[in-house]
Amino acid sequence: MAIKMLAIDLDGTLLTDSKTILPGTYKALQEAKAAGIKIVLTSGRPLSGIKGYAEELGLSGSEEYAILFNGAVVQNLDGRVLISHDLDFGDFNTLLHMQRLSDVNLDFETPDRFYTLDKRISIRLQIDGAETKNQLWIQDRSDFKKDFTFAKAVYQCDDPDQVDRLWNRLPDWFFQSYAVVRSWPEVVEVGSLAASKGYAVSELASRLGLSNSEVMIFGDQGNDRSMFEILDFKRVAMGNAIDEIKDLADYVTDTNERDGIAKALRKLVL
Structure with missing residues (x-):
């Protein structure tokens, strides 16, 4: 069956290590768009962190x-939320613990x-805020109210x-309660069990x-x-991918x- 949608990770996939899109990759994606194939950027970032690349x-x-x-x-690229799986104040306290x-x-x-509640900020967290073009607010615990919700939490360190x-x-119970991924050696990301790139791609499709x-x-x-665990997808691993992704x-x-x-x-689609 013909491919009609491309779900593309950003860092380490669409983007080079210097956070640019190569001309050859840009050209191929423009050809895919012209052929009517939907391109969906798929990231751990917020909308502010992908919008420039989308444009x-x-x-x-x-x-x-x-x-x-x-x-x-x-979200659509105008900012309207289609699907949201938030964590709440109880999760906030668990993650702090x-x-x-x-x-x-x-x-x-x-x-x-x-x-964040942290007063000493790692270089990694500073870079994360800068790359995603999102404000980083340092607050006291008392500033967080019981109706606080968030999309994702990130543990990171240099x-x-x-x-x-x-x-x-x-x-073990933590891994059974949350979607927990080691996205980079310096980063652990935590989200709702209902939230994963694979589920979201499938639901959007x-x-x-x-x-x-x-x-x-x-x-x-x-x-x-999670995207590579959905067997019906055509699953392409980058040459720089970790072994578990290549194996799937x-x-x-x-x-x-x-x-x-x-x-x-060019080999599989165009």
């Missing part, structure tokens, strides 16, 4: 979509801004050993009248795994630094 690809308006916060939120297991930063991410320490100490077999997905890291893929293309998306599209 670079010529994607805008109410009929174009993005999957955000690892699937916790689906788990932070004590290691010396890591913790931030709570909403479509409007990121919040020292991967501290993230290892956290990861290895998290109890259904809303657009498409079957899973008409969807091709591209990814490279642990937060992309139908096809492994070249790296994000060598037009991996373009090469896969």
Whole structure:
């Protein structure tokens, strides 16, 4: 069956390590658009962090979509929320308690801004805020009210050993209660069990009248795994992907630094 939708991760997939879209990848995606294939950026970022890249690809308006916060939120590019799986004040307290297991930063991410209680901010968290073009607010615990909700929480640290320490100490019940992914060596992301990139891509495809077999997905890291676990998708791993993603893929293309998306599209779609 012909591919009618591309769900594409950003960091390490669409983007080079210097956060640019290569000319060859841009050209192939423009050809896919001209052929009527829907392009959906699929990221752990908020809308503010993907909108510039969407506009670079010529994607805008109410009929174009993005999957955000690892699937916790689906919005059109005008900002209207189609799907949302939030965490609440009880989850906020649980996540704060788990932070004590290691010396890591913790931030709570909403479509409007990121919040943290930490006064010492890692370089990694500062970069995360800058790359996503989202404000980072440092608040006291008393500033958070019982009606506070958020899309995703992130533990991160400049020292991967501290993230290892956290990861290895998290109890089994935590993994059974939340969608927990190690998206980078320095980052652990936590969302609702109902939220995943895979579920969100499938649900958006259904809303657009498409079957899973008409969807091709591209990814490279642990937060992309849920997309690779849906067997009906055509699953393409980047050449720079971690081994568990490559093992689940139908096809492994070249790296994000060598037009991996373009090469896969020209071999399999265009």
